[in-house]
Amino acid sequence: MTRGIFISFEGGEGSGKSLQAQRLADALKAKRRDVVLTREPGGTAAGERIREIVLHAQEIALSPEAQVLLYSTARAQNVREVIEPALDAGKVVIADRFFDSTMAYQGYGHGVPLERIRDVTALACGEVVPDRTFLLDIAVDVGLSRSGWRAQSKWDRFEVLDAAFHERVREGYLRLGAAEPRRWLVLKADRDESVIAAEVWREVEALLAAPAR
Numbered sequence: 001m002t003r004g005i006f007i008s009f010e011g012g013e014g015s016g017k018s019l020q021a022q023r024l025a026d027a028l029k030a031k032r033r034d035v036v037l038t039r040e041p042g043g044t045a046a047g048e049r050i051r052e053i054v055l056h057a058q059e060i061a062l063s064p065e066a067q068v069l070l071y072s073t074a075r076a077q078n079v080r081e082v083i084e085p086a087l088d089a090g091k092v093v094i095a096d097r098f099f100d101s102t103m104a105y106q107g108y109g110h111g112v113p114l115e116r117i118r119d120v121t122a123l124a125c126g127e128v129v130p131d132r133t134f135l136l137d138i139a140v141d142v143g144l145s146r147s148g149w150r151a152q153s154k155w156d157r158f159e160v161l162d163a164a165f166h167e168r169v170r171e172g173y174l175r176l177g178a179a180e181p182r183r184w185l186v187l188k189a190d191r192d193e194s195v196i197a198a199e200v201w202r203e204v205e206a207l208l209a210a211p212a213r
């Protein structure tokens with residue numbers, strides 16, 4: 001059995017990555033591909049509980065280091081329970097965020113040393129690395145207003161941070177993308193969603209057709 005393909009979507013608040021991840025899953029299903037769509041933090045029972053704590057529990061203080069460990073805990077479970085079994089079964093796995101989010105938010109955003117995050121990620125993910133990562137890049141002010149910053153009913157640990165934090169996250173993502181250009185594709189996210197979806201599709205079709213498959 002050929003190993004499946006692992007695709008991740010990354011981006012800041014209001015970048016539209018979740019919508020693109022869903023569109024890609026729908027497009028692949030329409031082509032009768034076996035697809036697993038997962039999100040982080042989340043994807044498993046443990047992950048969804050952790051999501052509640054790490055994102056929405058206003059009364060719980062979490063240092064950036066504690067955040068790294070919590071996100072990585074959720075990820076370790078997601079890798080073993082969902083992602084690896086699906087890849088072993090030849091499926092296409094689409095992750096709405098993966099370890100690059102920890103590098104961008106806790107690393108570049110909050111200043112946790114990137115090497116320390118890489119160490120924890122190696123334990124959490126083992127050899128599991130996305131085959132292709134789509135970065136939906138958007139200006140911070142546009143993204144934050146699209147995401148309804150501070151207008152949501154549920155408190156959110158990240159949306160209460162200032163614009164300078166989100167600028168560091170954006171810059172961090174762009175650096176991650178530049179450092180590994182074979183894995184990353186940077187897409188301008190302030191365009192029509194179907195134009196972006198078509199670019200994603202073109203890339204994924206090429207991946208599916210690659211000789212290794």
Ligand code: TMP
Pocket residue numbers: 013040041055071096097098099101102103105106158159
């Ligand atoms: P989302 O549901 O819009 O993707 O939001 C998840 C939030 O969690 C987002 O603000 C980014 C944050 N996050 C991190 O800070 N580190 C991580 O490793 C992950 C997966 C998410």
